[in-house]
Amino acid sequence: MMQPFKVLKAKAAPLDMINVDTDVIVPKQFLKTVKRTGLGVNAFFDIRYNEDGSENEDFSLNKREYKGAEILITGQNFGCGSSREHAPWAILDMGFHCIISPSFADIFNNNCFKNGILPIALPQEQVDTLMEEAKNNPDDLLEIDLERQMITRGNKFKFEFEIDPFRKHCLLNGLDDIGLTLQKESAITNFEKKRSSDKPWL
Amino acid sequence: MAPRTLYQKIWDDHVVEQSGDGTCLIYIDRHLVHEVTSPQAFEGLRMTGRKVRNLGATLAVMDHNVPTTDRSQPIEQEDSRIQVETLRNNCKEFDVTLFDLGDKRQGIVHIIGPEQGFTQPGMTIVCGDSHTSTHGAFGALAFGIGTSEVEHVLATQTLIQKPSKTLRIAVDGKLSSGVTAKDMILSIIGEIGTAGGNGYVIEFAGEAIRNLSMEGRMTVCNMAIEAGARAGMIAPDETTFQYIKGRPMAPKGEDWDKAVAYWKTLASDEGATYDKDVVLKAEDIAPTVTWGTTPEDVVPITGCVPSPEDFDDQNKQNSAKRMLEYMGLKAGTKMQDIEVDVVFIGSCTNARIEDLREVAKVAKGKKVADKVHALVVPGSGLVKAQAEEEGIADILIEAGFDWREPGCSMCLGMNPDQLKPGQRCASTSNRNFEGRQGRGGRTHLLSPAMAAAAAITGKLTDVRKL
Numbered sequence: 111m112m113q114p115f116k117v118l119k120a121k122a123a124p125l126d127m128i129n130v131d132t133d134v135i136v137p138k139q140f141l142k143t144v145k146r147t148g149l150g151v152n153a154f155f156d157i158r159y160n161e162d163g164s165e166n167e168d169f170s171l172n173k174r175e176y177k178g179a180e181i182l183i184t185g186q187n188f189g190c191g192s193s194r195e196h197a198p199w200a201i202l203d204m205g206f207h208c209i210i211s212p213s214f215a216d217i218f219n220n221n222c223f224k225n226g227i228l229p230i231a232l233p234q235e236q237v238d239t240l241m242e243e244a245k246n247n248p249d250d251l252l253e254i255d256l257e258r259q260m261i262t263r264g265n266k267f268k269f270e271f272e273i274d275p276f277r278k279h280c281l282l283n284g285l286d287d288i289g290l291t292l293q294k295e296s297a298i299t300n301f302e303k304k305r306s307s308d309k310p311w312l
Numbered sequence: 313m314a315p316r317t318l319y320q321k322i323w324d325d326h327v328v329e330q331s332g333d334g335t336c337l338i339y340i341d342r343h344l345v346h347e348v349t350s351p352q353a354f355e356g357l358r359m360t361g362r363k364v365r366n367l368g369a370t371l372a373v374m375d376h377n378v379p380t381t382d383r384s385q386p387i388e389q390e391d392s393r394i395q396v397e398t399l400r401n402n403c404k405e406f407d408v409t410l411f412d413l414g415d416k417r418q419g420i421v422h423i424i425g426p427e428q429g430f431t432q433p434g435m436t437i438v439c440g441d442s443h444t445s446t447h448g449a450f451g452a453l454a455f456g457i458g459t460s461e462v463e464h465v466l467a468t469q470t471l472i473q474k475p476s477k478t479l480r481i482a483v484d485g486k487l488s489s490g491v492t493a494k495d496m497i498l499s500i501i502g503e504i505g506t507a508g509g510n511g512y513v514i515e516f517a518g519e520a521i522r523n524l525s526m527e528g529r530m531t532v533c534n535m536a537i538e539a540g541a542r543a544g545m546i547a548p549d550e551t552t553f554q555y556i557k558g559r560p561m562a563p564k565g566e567d568w569d570k571a572v573a574y575w576k577t578l579a580s581d582e583g584a585t586y587d588k589d590v591v592l593k594a595e596d597i598a599p600t601v602t603w604g605t606t607p608e609d610v611v612p613i614t615g616c617v618p619s620p621e622d623f624d625d626q627n628k629q630n631s632a633k634r635m636l637e638y639m640g641l642k643a644g645t646k647m648q649d650i651e652v653d654v655v656f657i658g659s660c661t662n663a664r665i666e667d668l669r670e671v672a673k674v675a676k677g678k679k680v681a682d683k684v685h686a687l688v689v690p691g692s693g694l695v696k697a698q699a700e701e702e703g704i705a706d707i708l709i710e711a712g713f714d715w716r717e718p719g720c721s722m723c724l725g726m727n728p729d730q731l732k733p734g735q736r737c738a739s740t741s742n743r744n745f746e747g748r749q750g751r752g753g754r755t756h757l758l759s760p761a762m763a764a765a766a767a768i769t770g771k772l773t774d775v776r777k778l
Contacts, residue, residue, distance in 0.1 A: 311563035
């Protein structure tokens with residue numbers, strides 16, 4: 111059972127880079143864990159920390175004004191590269207529950223939904239607006255209403271977003287895919303019987 | 313019935329159930345498992361008291377973490393050792409077939425599937441690894457999944473999916489001499505970009521694709537993910553059937569005939585349409601190398617490092633500046649003037665027997681440049697044995713290459729094979745991301761023949777001139 115996602119009202123942090131790949135999100139040395147938790151402290155490791163282990167002050171997510179942010183605003187093709195689910199685990203563990211970008215890599219996008227993170231793809235101009243807002247007014251809260259598919263910032267603006275209805279349903283209710291699929295046990299068994307007779311070599 | 317594409321045929325054949333909004337439950341024929349993306353999935357099964365549903369469809373191997381040096385010693389790095397042992401214990405507990413470290417069949421997960429005949433046309437194949445797209449070379453629908461989905465497949469042998477859009481990339485004509493499958497896929501990614509395939513399944517077609525061996529086709533499909541595609545695939549033909557025939561897990565006897573008859577129905581129908589079409593001319597493709605830190609940043613080996621101003625898009629300009637700095641390159645430098653410290657020949661992209669033959673052809677009778685460390689890491693124990701039998705290993709060792717045990721090695725630096733900060737590497741792998749091969753390491757992607765040439769001269773080199 112995942113935590114349901116309904117309305118999120120939180121600070122938004124800018125990560126103004128394109129093509130942020132999963133090697134950047136979680137460098138390989140942190141993939142050796144056998145757990146899902148505890149990855150947040152090492153997220154974005156190579157660009158977040160200096161050689162001596164201190165925080166890189168130029169890295170936006172290290173700035174004090176973005177502590178406690180739960181929404182990440184970033185550039186196109188976010189999450190490209192490896193299928194490692196450690197990437198969304200790490201982002202979630204940092205405290206982010208929603209990522210907004212012009213586009214996401216396919217596997218990463220899937221992995222977000224499996225972990226209760228909402229990835230929202232918006233047109234470039236709207237992401238640019240949110241990016242500027244996050245940079246200039248870091249303390250303003252952004253409200254993400256999943257039921258209404260709406261992003262609002264006080265009276266400043268309202269953006270609608272698209273989401274697959276099935277995924278929306280699962281997120282709103284915190285549903286576990288495996289539990290849902292196992293309710294279809296008889297359909298799977300029937301499929302397997304037909305498969306064995308049609309394709310005996312499998 | 314309306315004409316269908318290869319992708320649509322395989323999709324239709326695997327739908328267990330479809331709901332009103334188009335979401336489907338699809339059956340998974342083959343599931344490959346490795347040590348990095350599976351521990352949390354097995355843990356999930358254990359916590360819920362679930363079992364692996366179809367053991368015959370599941371095959372595990374360790375590859376990412378394994379050292380490529382002496383196998384008789386225990387793994388030194390503790391976290392790597394724990395991950396490898398965790399896979400071993402999980403396979404034992406859940407009865408999953410495992411090619412363990414001492415097994416000759418052990419190797420990179422995307423090399424061993426095809427090698428064993430586990431990978432076949434018309435199948436749905438998944439693995440918790442993005443380069444699962446490799447298996448699409450057989451006319452299978454193969455794609456990478458995350459750990460939650462690994463658990464989903466282990467427990468139910470299905471996945472919840474929506475159909476993808478289709479993109480046909482045709483490479484017409486014939487490749488010039490010295491130009492390989494790797495150059496072809498790098499050029500394709502350069503053309504459509506790393507997000508060009510987002511939301512699509514790519515079918516590679518055209519004369520130049522048809523003329524590729526299975527090894528070459530695997531190289532092309534392997535990197536479909538680097539163009540952002542969900543999967544890459546190539547229609548099965550005689551080349552495919554000949555490759556599979558007689559492999560340990562391939563259909564036998566009467567089953568073989570039935571399977572081939574089915575496989576022959578898979579190619580896209582005449583008149584089938586795609587959501588998007590891209591056509592390239594094979595003769596326009598030169599030996600290709602990357603200069604930046606995404607696989608779309610390619611130039612012909614005869615070209616120069618580009619300048620940020622060469623790009624129209626502001627985001628790409630900023631990103632190019634950052635890449636040049638990371639790569640330690642100046643705009644306008646000739647690619648052939650770039651010196652390398654390390655050469656890595658291996659990975660699921662280019663560690664099959666044909667790749668090693670190409671390397672041996674270039675390296676025969678020559679010597680690796682003094683300052684270069686050149687590693688050759690065969691894709692599996694069986695590739696290694698074959699290369700030793702064919703005399704390839706002797707040629708390479710004689711030339712000064714470091715001949716290793718099979719594994720993912722320096723493709724991703726999860727094991728002791730890593731670049732040091734600032735080191736520059738000519739690599740046959742698939743990703744040139746920042747830090748991918750080791751923190752601060754600089755990667756240039758290229759073909760095995762080009763990598764061999766770079767090892768000999770110590771610089772990026774046009775293999776056609778060597």
